[in-house]
Amino acid sequence: MEIDRETLLEMYRRMVRIREFELAAMDLFKRGQVKGAIHTYIGQEASGVGVCLALRTDDLIAGTHRSHGHNIAKGADTKKMMAEILGKETGYCKGRGGSMHIAAFETGSLGALAVVGSGIPLAVGAALAFKMRGEDRVTVPFTGEAGSNTGNWHEGLNMAAVWDLPVVFVLENNHYGVSTNIEDVIKVKDLSQRAVAYGIPGVRVDGFDVVAVYQAARQAVDRARRGEGPTLLVTESYRFEGHYAGEPEVYRSRAEVEEYRKKDPIPRFRDALMGEGRVEPIELDSIDNEIRQEIADAVEFARQSPEPDPSTAMDYIYA
C-alpha cells in the first residue's frame, strides 16, 4: 500500500505531538501541578497514530485510562487536552474527567473509561447503531493486553462477531498490566489467536512501526467499512515509563527497559523517512520545533484557564 508524503509527515507529527505532550504532562506532574495519576503513552505512539490515521473523523474510538495518546492521534487539540489534565473548565471534559477520562468527542470519541475493558461494549453498541442506520462508520476500542482477560473483552468480541459489526478491536500489548507481565496472566503467546474463538480475523503487527500499524489498521478498517465484520488487531510495543508517572517499577529491570527503548518508534521512523530520502531532516526538525511550541502554548493555556466554578458543581449529572 502506497502511503503519500502528507500522511507520512502527519504520522511523524502526531507521534512527536504525543511524545512532547506526555513529557510536558509528566513534568507538570513531577512539579505537583497534576492531581491524581497520569498514565503515559510514551513508547506506544506508533500504535495509536498508525490506527487513528486509518480512521475518518466520524469514526469513533473508545479510550482507556491511558488515552492521552489515543485522543491526540485522533486529532485532538492539545490545549484542551492539557487543560483537562489540569482540571480546567476549558478542558475537553470541562475539568470533570481529568487524565483518566479525557475524551475529545469533537474529533471522534465515545469517551475514556478507566475501568479496564469497559469501553469495549460502547464501541460494539455504537457500531451496531451505525450498521442499523446504514452508515459506513467504524469504531475502535483500545485495550491493553491485560484487558483481554476481562469478561467485557470476550462478550464484546463475540457480540461484534455474530452481528458482523464494523469494529476494529485494537489490543495494545505493552507486556505489562501495572506490575504484571503478560506471561503470568495469558498463556497463549500470540494474542491474535484469541480471534479464533470468535471466528474473526486476528492480525498481529509490530507496534513500534507506525507504517506497519497503519497498513494493518487500514485493511481491518476497510473490511469493517465494507460490512465484512470485526477484526482483532494486536500491536506489539512496550511501555517506556512506569504504569503511571512516578510508579516504582519494582517488577522489571532497567536493562529490560533500555533494550526496548532502542526500538523507540519516533527516531526509528525519523531515520526511515530520511533514509528513503523522501523527507529532509530540516522538515522534521521544523515539525519538532512547531510541536514543542504548540505544547508550551498548551501548558500556558491550561495554566491560565479557570477551574470550574463551584456554582456549576451539579451540572451535567442529568441531561
Next chain:
Amino acid sequence: MEIDRETLLEMYRRMVRIREFELAAMDLFKRGQVKGAIHTYIGQEASGVGVCLALRTDDLIAGTHRSHGHNIAKGADTKKMMAEILGKETGYCKGRGGSMHIAAFETGSLGALAVVGSGIPLAVGAALAFKMRGEDRVTVPFTGEAGSNTGNWHEGLNMAAVWDLPVVFVLENNHYGVSTNIEDVIKVKDLSQRAVAYGIPGVRVDGFDVVAVYQAARQAVDRARRGEGPTLLVTESYRFEGHYAGEPEVYRSRAEVEEYRKKDPIPRFRDALMGEGRVEPIELDSIDNEIRQEIADAVEFARQSPEPDPSTAMDYIYA
C-alpha cells in the same frame, strides 16, 4: 480404553435414573405440585453420566439451572433430590434451593448456580485450593453452549489455564439457550476451538454416546489429576424437552426435535450393550424396573416429607 462391565451397567443405570427422575418431575409439575420452573436434562443424560463416572466422589462439580441430571450422574440420592424439588425439609438444600439450586454436597458438589456462567469461577477456585494443598482432586463446572458467551466463562478458562489448575470445563451443547439457537450467538462452528484462546486442549465429543463422553472425560480428568492443567470438553447433544417444563418452543419445529429424538442416548446404549452381547436384555429390564420403583419411592418420600418449619426461616443466612 477398556471399560469394565460394572461401569457399563452403572452408565446405563444412571442414565435411566436421570430419565425416570425427570419424567416424574415433569409429571409432578404438570399436576401443579412443583412451584417455580424445572429445567430437565432429558436427551443429555449421556453427557452428565459419561463425565461424572470419570470422576471420584471427592471431585467436585459445579451445577447450573439444569442440574438434576448432573447431581444424579454424580451419585446423588433421588429421594433427597425429589424432596428438594418439592421444597421439603428433607431435600438436599432443606427446601431452600429448589430445582434450580439443587446440589448434593455429599456426593461432590460446589452448588448449583442459576446465573448462567456463575459456577465457573467457583470450580476454578476450588481447583486452586486443591492444587495449593497438593490434593489430586478435580473440579468440573458444567455450562451450556450459550454460557460460553458470558464473561465468567472467559475469565474462568483463562485463570485456570495460566495456573494449570485441575479443571475440566464441560460445555454441553444442546443447540439452544432458551429460544436462541447457537448459530445466532456464536460464530465459530466447533466450540472446542474456543480453547485456543487460552492455550489449553479443546475436545469435542458426541454427547449422545455415553462411552465416547466417558473416554474423553477420563483423558481430560486424568490429565488434570496429573497436574497438567485444564481441558475444555464439548459434548454435543440436544434438549428434547422445552427450556423449562411447559415452555412453548416457538423457536423450533417438531420435526427438528423428532430428528434428534432418534439419537436418544438411552435406547442407543441399550442396543449397544446387547449388541456386544455382554449384557442380557433381562439385566437391563431389571435395572429399568428397579429404577422405576426407586423413583416412585422418591416421589412418595418427597410427598410425605414436611416443609421447612416457619420458625427456621432465618436459619443458614449466616454461619
Next chain:
Amino acid sequence: MATKSRDATSLGATTPVMSVDLIRQVPDGVPAKELTYQEAIREALREEMQRDENVFLMGEDIGKHGGAFGVTRTLFDQFGPERVRNTPISENTIVGAATGAAIVGMRPVIEIMFVDFSGLAMDQICTQAAKLRFMTGGQCKVPWVLRMPQGGGAGKSTAAQHSQSLEAWYAHTPGLKVVLPSTPYDAKGLMKAAIRDDNPVIFLEQKFLYSFRGLVPEGEYVLPLSQCDVKRQGMDVTVVTSGYMVWHAMLAAQILQKQDIDVEVIDVRTIAPLDEETIGKSARKTGRVVLVTEACRDYGPANEWGMVVMEHAFEYLKAPVTRLTGRHSPIPFANSIENGVWPDTQAVVQACKDVMAW
C-alpha cells in the same frame, strides 16, 4: 419503648384478591380500555417504536419467544429482528452496547431477564452509563431504558436468584433514574416517558403485577417522571410505598376505612430522583407514616422515604415512622418459609393500626 420495624416474617402472607376497582386512574368520561400491566408495557414499546425509528429493543430471547415473561411478544413479528434483537448471554455488554448506541443517537430499550442478573451489569449501569455525561463534561448523553422484571409474589417466586427487589442499588447511583410502576396506567405512561427521557432509566417491572388488569386511556398519554402519585387521599395515616405493595396498601386502606381509619396512599412510582415534596406534604398532614417495600430491610429503599419524612415533617409526627419491609434474608424456595417474606395486606392493616394507637 422502642417500636420495632417489622419484617413480614411473623405474618403469614395472604394472597389477596385485587380488584381492578381498587385503583382508578382514568377520569370518568375519558375513553378507556382494560389492559394488563404486561400489555400496557408492550403497548408503550409499540407506540414509541412506531413514533421514533431510533427506538429499538435488545435482550436475551426477546424475539419470537417474547422474553421470559412475554412482554415483547408480537413486537418481533411487527418490527423484525433488527429492532427486536436477541443477544448472547452477556448482560454487562448488552448494557454497555446500549450506552454506545445511545451516545450516537439511538434510544435502546434493553432487557435483563431478571433484576437478579443485573449484578453482572452493575459496572456498565452504575460506573459507566450513570457517570458518562458527567465525566465528559456534558459531551454526551445516554438515553436508554433498562427493563428489569423484579420482585416476587407469595407462592410464585423461584428462590434466591430470581425474586429480589434491587431498586436501592440503582437509586443510590447519581445519574440514573429509577422507575417502578404499580398499575397498567402508570406502566404505559411512565415507559413512554422513560423512552423519551435523555438519561439512563432503570425501569423495574414487578413480575407478580404482569397479569394485573387496569383501565388505560384509549388515546396517547405520557406521565411525568420524578413525581410520586397519591393513589388515595386520607387524613389519618400516610402509607408510602411502591410496586406491588401499592395494591396491598390500597386493599388495607379499604379495610381500615370500615374501621374509621382514613389512609393516604403515596405511590413512589419514580424511586429516583425522589419527589420529596409529595411525601413531606402528606406526612405533615397526617403526622403518621408507614413505609412499605418489598425489598429487604437493612439499608433498603424505605429508609430514604423515612428520612425525607424526618426532614420535612419532624414536628408534625404523632408516632414514629414505621418500616414494613421484605424479610432481611435471601429468598427461600419452599412455600412454608417463602410465606411472610413480603409484607401483605394484613401486615399493612396492622402497621397502620399500630401507628394510630401509638
Next chain:
Amino acid sequence: MATKSRDATSLGATTPVMSVDLIRQVPDGVPAKELTYQEAIREALREEMQRDENVFLMGEDIGKHGGAFGVTRTLFDQFGPERVRNTPISENTIVGAATGAAIVGMRPVIEIMFVDFSGLAMDQICTQAAKLRFMTGGQCKVPWVLRMPQGGGAGKSTAAQHSQSLEAWYAHTPGLKVVLPSTPYDAKGLMKAAIRDDNPVIFLEQKFLYSFRGLVPEGEYVLPLSQCDVKRQGMDVTVVTSGYMVWHAMLAAQILQKQDIDVEVIDVRTIAPLDEETIGKSARKTGRVVLVTEACRDYGPANEWGMVVMEHAFEYLKAPVTRLTGRHSPIPFANSIENGVWPDTQAVVQACKDVMAW
C-alpha cells in the same frame, strides 16, 4: 419548617490536621506501638497468614508491587507467589474463585483495587457468595474477606471511577458482613476478626486513612464484628458516622467542646449487620442526632442509622435527625468542584450547632 438534609456542596472542604491524640484506643499501661492504618492492615494479614495456612491473598498486582496502595508490600517476599497471588484482571472471577476455595476450606483474602470496580463483581459477591449458604440449606459456608479501598479525600481523589463509597450496596445484601474501620487499631483488630469469621466479609479501607497513624497494642488482639464503637462519650448530641468521617467528627467534637457542646461520636465500624442498640441508646440519651457519611446522599447508608434512631428513640428526639452526606453526584476531577463533595470538620460543627439550636 423543613430541616434540609445538607450535602457538603455549600461548604468548602478544609483539609484538617488530624492528630493521633484525637482517637486513643489502647488503655494506658498496655504496651503499644504507633502504626499507620495501612501498616495495621498488613500486620493483621501477616499474623493471620502465619497463624492459619489456609489464609492466602489473591488480587491484581498484590505481589511484589504490593497492590495499588502498597498494603500487601513485603508479604510477597515473606509468603511467596502461591499465598500472595497475582491474578489476571478478572474481578468477578477473583471473587468467585475465592468462594470456591472457601467452600473447600480455604480462607481467601482477596482484593479489588478500588471499590469502584466492584460493579464487575456484584454477581459473585451479592448473588452468589452472599446467598450460597442459604440456598444450599447450610451445606456450605463461604469464609472469605474482600478488601476494597474506597472513598476520597479532598484534593486526593481521582474522579468518578476511583473515589466512591459503596458500602450501601453491600450492606443491603443479606448474607454479607460489611466492615469499615476508621483507625489503625480498629483496622487491625477487625481484619483479624473478618478473616476468622465464617461468612463473606466486605472489608472497606478508606484510602485517605492509609497514612493516618495511631497506637496499636504490641500483643495480639481481635475486635468483635457487629459492634458500633463509641469513640467519644457526650451528653448533648450524637454523631453517628464511620470511616474517615469519624476523624472529622472527633475534631468537630473537640472544637464544640470549647463551645460547651458535648458530642458523642459513634463509629459504625461494622456497617452490617448493624448494632442498633448502641445507636438507639445514645440517641435516647442525647435526643439529638447527626448522621455523617462520605457516601452520596440518596438511598445512602446514613438512612439506615436514621431509621434505627426513629425506631429506638423517637420520643426522645429533641430535633430532627440530620443527614450530612457526600454530594449526590458523580465525583469530579477538578479541585474547585471536588471541594465540598464530602462533609468536613466545619460541616459537622455546623450541623451539630444547628441541631442544638433547633
